[in-house]
Amino acid sequence: MLFKIAWRNIWRNRTRSLVVIAAVAVGLFAGMFIMAFFQGAINQEIDSMVQTQLSHIQFHNPAFIDDKGVNDTIANGHAIVNRLKKDPDVRAASGRLITTGMISSSSTASGVEIHGVVPEDEKSVSSISKDVIEGTYFTGDRKNEIVMGEKLALKLGMKLHNKIVLTFQSKTGDLTAGSFRIAGIFRSRNSSFDQMTVFTRFDDLAEILGTTTEMHEIAVVLKDGQKSDAVAGGLKREYPSLLVQTWTELSPQMALLSSIMDQMMYIIIGIILLALMFGIINTMLMAVLERQREFGMLMAIGMNKPRVFMMIVLESVMLTCAGVPAGILFTALTVGSLAKHGIDLSAFSQALSQYGFSNFIYPVLKQSMFVPVSLMTALTAVLSAIYPAIKALRFKPAEAIHKI
Amino acid sequence: MSNIIESKGLSKTYNPDTIPVHAVNNVDLAVEEGEFTALVGPSGSGKTTLLNLIGGLDYPTGGKVMIEGVDITKMSENKLIDFRLKNIGFVFQAYNLIPVLTASENVEFVMLLQKTSKSQREKRAIELLTEVGLKDKLDKRPSELSGGQQQRVAVARALASKPRFILADEPTANLDSASTENLLDIMAKLNKEDNMTFIFSTHDQRVIDKARRVVTLVDGKIVSDTKK
Numbered sequence: 001m002l003f004k005i006a007w008r009n010i011w012r013n014r015t016r017s018l019v020v021i022a023a024v025a026v027g028l029f030a031g032m033f034i035m036a037f038f039q040g041a042i043n044q045e046i047d048s049m050v051q052t053q054l055s056h057i058q059f060h061n062p063a064f065i066d067d068k069g070v071n072d073t074i075a076n077g078h079a080i081v082n083r084l085k086k087d088p089d090v091r092a093a094s095g096r097l098i099t100t101g102m103i104s105s106s107s108t109a110s111g112v113e114i115h116g117v118v119p120e121d122e123k124s125v126s127s128i129s130k131d132v133i134e135g136t137y138f139t140g141d142r143k144n145e146i147v148m149g150e151k152l153a154l155k156l157g158m159k160l161h162n163k164i165v166l167t168f169q170s171k172t173g174d175l176t177a178g179s180f181r182i183a184g185i186f187r188s189r190n191s192s193f194d195q196m197t198v199f200t201r202f203d204d205l206a207e208i209l210g211t212t213t214e215m216h217e218i219a220v221v222l223k224d225g226q227k228s229d230a231v232a233g234g235l236k237r238e239y240p241s242l243l244v245q246t247w248t249e250l251s252p253q254m255a256l257l258s259s260i261m262d263q264m265m266y267i268i269i270g271i272i273l274l275a276l277m278f279g280i281i282n283t284m285l286m287a288v289l290e291r292q293r294e295f296g297m298l299m300a301i302g303m304n305k306p307r308v309f310m311m312i313v314l315e316s317v318m319l320t321c322a323g324v325p326a327g328i329l330f331t332a333l334t335v336g337s338l339a340k341h342g343i344d345l346s347a348f349s350q351a352l353s354q355y356g357f358s359n360f361i362y363p364v365l366k367q368s369m370f371v372p373v374s375l376m377t378a379l380t381a382v383l384s385a386i387y388p389a390i391k392a393l394r395f396k397p398a399e400a401i402h403k404i
Numbered sequence: 405m406s407n408i409i410e411s412k413g414l415s416k417t418y419n420p421d422t423i424p425v426h427a428v429n430n431v432d433l434a435v436e437e438g439e440f441t442a443l444v445g446p447s448g449s450g451k452t453t454l455l456n457l458i459g460g461l462d463y464p465t466g467g468k469v470m471i472e473g474v475d476i477t478k479m480s481e482n483k484l485i486d487f488r489l490k491n492i493g494f495v496f497q498a499y500n501l502i503p504v505l506t507a508s509e510n511v512e513f514v515m516l517l518q519k520t521s522k523s524q525r526e527k528r529a530i531e532l533l534t535e536v537g538l539k540d541k542l543d544k545r546p547s548e549l550s551g552g553q554q555q556r557v558a559v560a561r562a563l564a565s566k567p568r569f570i571l572a573d574e575p576t577a578n579l580d581s582a583s584t585e586n587l588l589d590i591m592a593k594l595n596k597e598d599n600m601t602f603i604f605s606t607h608d609q610r611v612i613d614k615a616r617r618v619v620t621l622v623d624g625k626i627v628s629d630t631k632k
Contacts, residue, residue, distance in 0.1 A: 001505075001509065001512070001513060001516050004504075004505075004509075005502065005504055005505065008504035008505075009504055012503070012504065293498070293500060294500070294502065294503075297494075297496065297500040297502075298502075299485060300459070300461055300488065300494055301488065301489065301494055301514055301517070301561070301565075302485055302486065302488050302489025302490070302514065302517050302518075302565065303485070303489075303517055304482060304485045304486065304489075304517075305481075305482065305485070307517070396462070397461045397462075398456040398461040398462040401461075401496060401500065402452075
C-alpha cells in the first residue's frame with residue numbers, strides 16, 4: 001500500500017510532478033544524445049582511420065617506426081602477404097613501400113609521404129579507391145601513374161593527367177626522382193591525410209627506390225576487427241623479428257578516446273542528474289511541507305519513522321524514475337532515426353575535415369548504458385529524498401496535526 | 405472497575421524560561437474502562453493538550469500518564485509510536501484521512517501498519533465501515549464524502565487497530581446537526597455494545613448531553629468532574 005500511496009501522492013499536484021518528470025526525461029535525453037553523438041563521431045573516425053591508414057594490424061621492420069628509413073624493410077614481404085591472405089581470420093592483406101619526399105609541379109613543391117601499393121590488394125584494405133572523385137584508381141597498365149588528394153592537387157595547382165615530379169632518397173642513399181602523371185584525385189574525410197599522401201604503383205616506386213621484393217609495411221584487415229588483439233598475438237609469435245601492431249597500438253590516442261567515452265558519459269549524466277537533484281529536492285520539500293498535517297496524523301496513528309522515510313523515498317524514486325522511460329524512449333527514437341540519416345554538419349565541414357571527421361555524424365547509442373543510467377537516476381532520487389524526509393521526521397505529531 | 409488511564413500531577417508548560425503558559429496544570433485524572441467521557445471547557449483551557457498527553461502525542465513537563473499501569477511518559481518517541489498503534493485510536497477534528505486512499509483503504513492502512521494479512525484487513529474494513537453506515541462508500545475517496553461521512557471513516561479507522569480506548573479531539577466541530585447526531589449515535593453504540601472507552605474534547609452541548617462523565621477544565625486545571 002505504501003507504493004500505492006506514494007504513486008498516488010505524485011499525482012496530487014499533477015503540473016508540478018509533470019515538470020519534474022519532463023526535466024528528468026529531457027536531462028537524460030540530452031546526456032545520452034550527446035554521448036551517442038560523440039560515440040558515433042569517434043566510431044566513424046576510428047573506422048575511417050582503419051580504412052584509410054591503419055587497417056587492423058600492420059607489420060613493420062622495428063627500425064622503420066622511428067625514422068622511416070628506406071632500408072628498414074621487411075625482407076620477405078611478398079611471402080608474408082601471401083601467407084596472410086590464406087589465414088582464415090584475415091579478409092585482406094596488402095604490402096606497401098613507403099617513403100617521404102617532395103612533390104613538385106611547375107610552380108610549387110610540397111612534402112609528401114609516398115605510398116607504393118599493389119592496387120588490387122590495396123582496394124581490399126583501404127577505402128581510398130572509393131574516395132576518388134576525378135579520374136581512376138590505377139586502371140590499365142600505364143606506368144608511373146599517381147593518385148593524390150584533392151587538397152594537394154589544389155595546392156600544387158595541378159589537374160587530372162598533369163605531370164608532377166617526385167623526388168626522394170633511393171635505397172643506395174642517392175637523391176632520385178621520377179615523373180608521374182595524375183591518374184586520379186581523391187577526397188577522404190581527413191583533409192590533412194589528403195594533403196600529405198600520394199599513391200603510386202608498388203612496382204613503379206620499387207624501380208626508382210631500387211628495391212625488389214622488400215616492403216616497408218604490410219596492412220592487414222580482419223574479418224572481425226574485434227579479434228585484432230588475438231590475431232596479432234598469434235602473428236607476433238609467428239614473426240618475432242617483425243613489429244606486429246594492432247590499430248590501438250598504432251594510434252593509442254584513438255584507442256584511449258574510445259575507451260574513455262563510457263566514463264565521459266557517466267560524468268556528463270552525473271552532472272545533469274546533480275543539477276536535476278536540486279529540482280527534485282525542491283519539489284519533494286514542497287510536497288512534504290504542504291502535507292505536514294498528514295504526516296502528523298500518520299505518526300499519530302502509529303506509522304513509525306522508517307516507514308515515513310521509506311514513503312518519501314518511494315515518492316521521490318517514483319517521481320524521478322517516471323521520467324527515465326520517457327527519456328530513454330525519446331533518445332532511442334531520435335538516435336535510431338539519426339543513425340540512419342545522419343546529422344548534417346556540412347556547415348562546419350572545413351573544421352571537421354581537418355580533424356578527420358565526416359560532414360555527417362551517425363550517432364551510436366549503446367544499449368548497455370540504459371541500466372546504469374537508470375540506476376544513477378534512482379540513486380539521485382534516493383539522495384534527493386533524504387533532506388525532505390529528515391524534515392518530515394522532525395515534525396511533532398501534536399503540532400503537525402493542527403497545521404493548516 | 406480498573407483504571408485504563410491514569411494521570412498524576414500531569415503538567416504541560418510552554419515557554420517555561422520566558423513567559424510560562426501552563427496549558428495543563430497538575431491534573432489528576434483516572435478513566436475506567438468503558439467510560440464515555442467528555443472534556444469540556446473554554447478555548448485555551450487545555451483540553452487538546454490534555455488529550456495529546458494522554459494519547460502520547462506530546463511529552464509532559466511534569467507528572468506522568470499511566471496506560472493500564474504503564475508509564476508512557478518514560479517511553480522513547482519510537483516506542484510511543486508503536487504503543488499508540490497498538491493501544492490508542494484517534495479521531496481528529498479535521499478528519500485527517502489520507503486523501504489519496506479510498507474509505508476502505510484508509511481503514512485498512514492502520515491494520516497494514518500492524519502487519520495484518522490482506523484478507524483480514526479487507527474483511528475488517530468492510531465490517532467497520534458497515535458498522536458506521538458506510539457500506540456503500542467503500543471505494544470513495546475522502547474528497548467524494550461529506551464531512552460527516554469522513555468523520556465516520558475516521559471512527560472506523562480508529563477502531564481498526566482494536567485499540568484499548570479512543571481519543572477524539574472535537575470530533576463534531578466541523579459537522580452539521582444531522583451528522584453530529586449520527587456520529588454520536590455510532591460512538592454511543594460502540595461504547596455500549598463493545599464497551600469501547602471514549603474520551604473526547606468538545607464545546608458542543610449535544611455531545612456533552614450524551615456523555616456519561618463530564619470533566620471541565622479551566623486554565624489547565626480540572627474544576628469539576630461529574631458522572632451522570
